[in-house]
Amino acid sequence: MKWQKILNEIRQEIQPELGNGKVANYIPALSEADPKAFGMAVVTTDGEIFTAGNATEPFSIQSISKVLTLTLALGFENENLFERVGREPSGSAFNSIVQLEQEGGIPRNPFINAGAIVVTDTIITHCNRQSGADLILDLARKLSCSGRVRVDDEVARSEALWGNRNRSLAYFMKSFGVLKNDPEEVLQAYFCQCALEMTCTELARAGLYLANDGVDPVSGEQVATHAHVNRINALMMTCGHYDMSGDFAFHVGLPGKSGVGGGILAIVPGVCAVAVWSPALNKAGNSLAGTLALELFSEKTSLNLF
Known part of the structure; x- marks a missing residue:
């Protein structure tokens, strides 16, 4: 898989969408985020890291x-x-x-x-x-x-x-x-x-155990059991994006969890963890550009679970 090429393409194609939507303002400290910021990171179960945009800029994962x-x-x-x-x-x-x-x-x-x-x-x-x-x-x-x-x-x-x-x-x-x-x-x-603050790279790395049956593939540590990982990924798929969870499953087809800070963590079981960040939100409180970026990722990699 040419991960870096795919991320570069997504960053380019997503540009017209940056700034669309609204940054969360009901928590005043979040309202200062740049609505046009965009970062994305992929960490594979082999431990390889690929990034695009503001992937090393910290944000509130909410x-x-x-x-x-x-x-x-x-x-x-x-x-x-x-x-x-x-x-x-x-x-x-x-x-x-x-x-x-x-x-x-x-x-x-x-x-x-x-x-x-x-x-x-x-x-x-x-x-x-x-x-x-x-x-x-x-x-x-x-x-x-x-x-x-x-x-x-x-x-x-x-x-x-x-x-x-x-x-x-x-x-x-x-x-x-x-x-x-x-x-x-x-x-x-x-x-x-x-109020935890992480970068896309850190967030994708943190979610890697969910892509590897509960085991951190780099350290070899058992973080969660097989059964618990199944439960968590299932809940991310059905409940991870507020009242647009069905829409996310329909268009992206991956377990994911969003936050009103503009971040989304998505899991491809057996392959990788993906984190994307763009602070401007859609009407349900999910990153607008981030959701579209993950839809592009799913299409370009053919990793949609369905």
């Missing part, structure tokens, strides 16, 4: 962090996790409280905000003396092989300052007994995980 926290939580609780969080697409906004009330405080899936807060709650339960935020950061650094990965304190403060809807979700679930720990402790870890 909800993509939910893939890492789900990996940790499944390691702690296995299938028992799904007693408190579902596995179905929501069809509602990622921060909706209406559906949560109708369903007894059980979130539809781990990738909407309520579900991710439950996942973070699970991590808090098992992290012993280490803080939940530090445990998540340590995993991100280990998987990306980068000590540069950090929590952006400005973004984390902005998340906390403007996070009243997430607070409502947490306390609402606490009232149903779904949340086990102090909501404020859980929220603090959740805001920090959403």
Whole structure:
């Protein structure tokens, strides 16, 4: 596969789309991103790295962090996790409280905000003396092989300052007994995980275990079990792009998870992990140019799973 040639072609073809859409502004710290920025990275299961554009520029991964926290939580609780969080697409906004009330405080899936807060709650339960935020950061650094990965304190403060809807979700679930720990402790870890800052290259490297049956193909370390990787990739395919997850599966055909910082992580099982970043979002909160770039990637490589 001529990976570099393909990435160069995508970067060229995507140029007219850069700047279309809107940068997330409900978290003020995210609104400063350049809407025309674009980066893309491919890391293969052979450990080769290919990049295009702003692939080494750090950005806020936001909800993509939910893939890492789900990996940790499944390691702690296995299938028992799904007693408190579902596995179905929501069809509602990622921060909706209406559906949560109708369903007894059980979130539809781990990738909407309520579900991710439950996942973070699970991590808090098992992290012993280490803080939940530090445990998540340590995993991100280990998987990306980068000590540069950090929590952006400005973004984390902005998340906390403007996070009243997430607070409502947490306390609402606490009232149903779904949340086990102090909501404020859980929220603090959740805001920090959403403020993780990574580059496309680091993000693709961090997701490589999902393309290799749970084993980091470079280090040989078992990060997750075969069963857990199947669960995570399935949820990424069906629930990874808010209420446009079906559209992403239709056009791209790969498991993926987006974030409102403009990043998307996509997985090609047995082949590679791909990360793309472009901050301007479509109406569902997914990177507009990033989604189109992954559609081009899928077409040019014929790696669409369908």
